[in-house]
């Protein structure tokens with residue numbers, strides 16, 4: 288939030304009666320001002336009840352649509368049970384008139400009580416049925432919530448795991464994603480809940496108003512008169528809380544960040560070694576103290592609003608009783624009707640208060656839910672039609688079929704620019720790999736090696752140019768077909784919080800040990816080739832060890848040990864093309880030597896694209912491409928590149944000299 292926006296918001300809040308101290312200056316930090324978390328807050332603060340009422344139907348239609356898709360039975364049950372309960376509310380109120388008419392009639396008391404009994408029985412049945420229906424409605428609503436939540440989560444995750452990788456490099460898309468995930472997703476179930484509460488409140492209100500209309504039309508305005516003060520007090524109190532939370536957003540974020548730093552294991556060592564404890568606790572305490580003072584102030588102002596509402600309600604109730612007295616005195620309504628009217632007014636009053644509150648909440652959640660829906664639609668637009676093998680068979684279906692093996696891979700004049708970047712990361716690159724070759728990419732940091740590897744792995748589509756397997760362009764085949772035929776040992780790999788076995792075999796079905804306890808021979812071969820077998824030998828539960836210290840009996844590995852597992856994962860995939868991007872960066876000298884030996888012997892007949900800064904290891908590559916600023920500037924085998932005496936020769940000589948010196 289810019290200083291100006293903060294100031295104007297602060298002043299606006301002061302004008303609406305707030306008297307908070309400004310946040311302490313140490314809290315006014317740039318990392319707290321990311322707008323994505325609470326993008327709707329300012330809009331909500333400005334919105335009046337008129338706007339809310341106008342936009343509400345659209346929100347309710349969206350909520351109903353989601354609920355319907357989540358569970359037709361529970362949605363239909365929730366709505367219809369609430370409606371029928373409303374009918375019984377009206378029925379109960381009208382039956383009460385019968386009871387009161389009999390009780391207030393002339394004659395001996397036993398006779399009057401006897402006359403009232405049939406109506407009393409009707410009242411009892413109506414009240415019991417209404418309570419039963421409301422309980423059932425509540426039950427079906429509780430069943431609906433998790434189903435809505437599941438549907439909303441699935442839709443989001445299905446989209447985020449299928450969007451084009453380039454979408455995740457787009458900062459606007461990432462902002463929208465964060466907002467949809469952290470705020471929009473939780474609003475899905477809430478908007479449905481609030482929509483049901485709006486319905487329930489409206490039904491109760493209509494039942495009470497309908498009853499009063501039937502009793503005597505003049506009684507209707509009395510209902511509004513009593514409900515308005517309480518409705519006002521409840522909305523005002525909710526808005527106050529909301530606006531207060533708004534000013535605490537930054538402080539709350541600061542507290543999350545600080546609490547993560549003080550609690551998470553990954554920071555624990557540095558917190559101690561850099562003696563950060565006192566600093567963190569002090570920062571946390573100051574934030575908490577500010578939050579406490581704001582919340583105490585809120586409690587005081589909410590109490591004032593509630594007391595004001597209660598006083599106004601008392602005045603309104605007195606007015607209603609005076610009006611009823613006058614109507615009785617004038618003979619406009621009989622005594623029994625007046626008695627029922629009091630009951631109906633009280634029922635309608637609580638329904639109206641609930642209704643106003645639910646409308647407010649429904650609208651608020653609806654805005655965030657709208658963000659979620661917008662994001663899902665945007666993300667689904669960015670899912671490539673050829674993402675999955677089951678791509679639609681319309682004009683955009685994958686035309687080609689990727690060969691299971693290839694004679695050559697050709698990269699032809701490929702250009703690629705990351706979303707939002709000013710300059711291309713790949714600028715007219717051409718190269719070729721023949722089956723069974725080891726081809727190396729070398730070059731200084733940022734020269735485009737990893738980007739080229741990702742384009743060749745089918746993770747990014749080139750802006751122009753083509754990558755072909757034999758004669759089949761990658762952009763014409765289903766992406767999943769490409770991914771299944773390429774094994775990538777990435778520069779930055781994930782520490783999967785799973786067992787050692789799953790870390791190697793993941794994405795390739797279940798590789799549980801056989802009945803005799805023997806492990807899958809292919810997995811063992813991959814582990815041996817990468818040196819992961821030595822890592823697993825040191826784990827208490829072997830391949831069954833969970834590699835995450837956050838769980839009971841979980842283990843953690845060193846950087847080099849994790850890298851051995853990542854390499855084993857790449858070797859395990861039965862893919863004709865193996866891309867190794869800095870596969871030994873964290874390994875010790877012996878493991879590195881072992882791995883490069885393996886790669887030099889062509890990794891069991893596979894074609895290998897090797898990216899590394901260890902130039903001694905690329906000497907034996909069949910061909911070496913040297914990249915600079917996204918272009919190939921030299922190409923050839925080690926001997927020919929040394930003979931050219933260009934960039935490769937310079938880099939190689941530098942490294943060789945360093946070793947020579949030692």
Ligand SMILES: Nc1ncnc2c1ncn2[C@@H]1O[C@H](COP(=O)(O)OP(=O)(O)OP(=O)(O)O)[C@@H](O)[C@H]1O
Nearest residue numbers: 456705708712730731732733734735736737738739
């Ligand atoms: N996700 C991204 N979004 C925008 N630009 C990126 C992204 N990833 C890389 N780049 C840019 O693309 C260029 C090439 O990066 P790349 O990672 O391919 O280089 P590299 O040769 O693999 O470098 P290194 O040797 O350091 O691994 C760099 O200028 C980098 O800043």
